[in-house]
Amino acid sequence: MDAGADAELDRLAAIVTNCRLCPRLVAWRGESAAHPPARFAGQAYWARPVPGWGDPNARVLVVGLAPAANGGNRTGRIFTGDRSGDFLFASLYRTGFANQPGSTDRDDGLAVSDLYIAAVVRCAPPDNKPLPAERDPCLRYLIRELALLTKVRVVVALGSYAWDGTLRALAAPGAPSTPKPAFGHFAEARIGRLALLGSYHPSQQNTFTGRLTVDMLDEVMLRARELAGLEPPERS
Numbered sequence: 001m002d003a004g005a006d007a008e009l010d011r012l013a014a015i016v017t018n019c020r021l022c023p024r025l026v027a028w029r030g031e032s033a034a035h036p037p038a039r040f041a042g043q044a045y046w047a048r049p050v051p052g053w054g055d056p057n058a059r060v061l062v063v064g065l066a067p068a069a070n071g072g073n074r075t076g077r078i079f080t081g082d083r084s085g086d087f088l089f090a091s092l093y094r095t096g097f098a099n100q101p102g103s104t105d106r107d108d109g110l111a112v113s114d115l116y117i118a119a120v121v122r123c124a125p126p127d128n129k130p131l132p133a134e135r136d137p138c139l140r141y142l143i144r145e146l147a148l149l150t151k152v153r154v155v156v157a158l159g160s161y162a163w164d165g166t167l168r169a170l171a172a173p174g175a176p177s178t179p180k181p182a183f184g185h186f187a188e189a190r191i192g193r194l195a196l197l198g199s200y201h202p203s204q205q206n207t208f209t210g211r212l213t214v215d216m217l218d219e220v221m222l223r224a225r226e227l228a229g230l231e232p233p234e235r236s
Helices: 003-017 023-034 083-094 132-148 160-170 214-228
Strands: 060-064 115-119 154-158 188-191 194-199
Touching (some): 060 160, 115 132, 132 160, 154 160, 154 214, 194 214
Parallel strands (some): 060 115, 060 154
Antiparallel strands (some): 188 194
């Protein structure tokens, strides 16, 4: 990535963190920070929209639903400080995208390579359920990231919401309506230069019930490496 595009990602991050487009989400992120669970009592919450982050030269983009109220909304980094992130980062470590298997805060030394992480919605929503009127204005940020991350070849959508949001972000303005590829775990679709790869979301609802296992998520991330033309990881 050239220095200009890298600077544009930084500018985009600054725009995202100052967004106040959705009153309900602005109120909820602040309410979550003001009344944290006991295990996070006394911690300073980010309580703002959470920008994308990672390697600006990434060939794989991971897209989630939205920051968790006591995860990204607390730490300021998507998937950082919650159980979904614990499951995801362990997989990213095993599959060669991350330098360590976990992350608790933005300054804990975690680094990713060939990977960028974003979300369809950038503020924590009540009950993890953004409204369509909140999703659609927020898609401008994912659209811009896709334009700036010129080396991305694979998008991994974590869950059906991320799958649908990514398809919306990739839809060309004015293009004729066509049937959307169906979401499923390990589903694949080709959208222009990009391969879209589906995975169940690493939420506790899925990981605690066995709907998404360690091996299943690793399989998706290893397939993403293959589709992106990356070498297999040194560690298994």
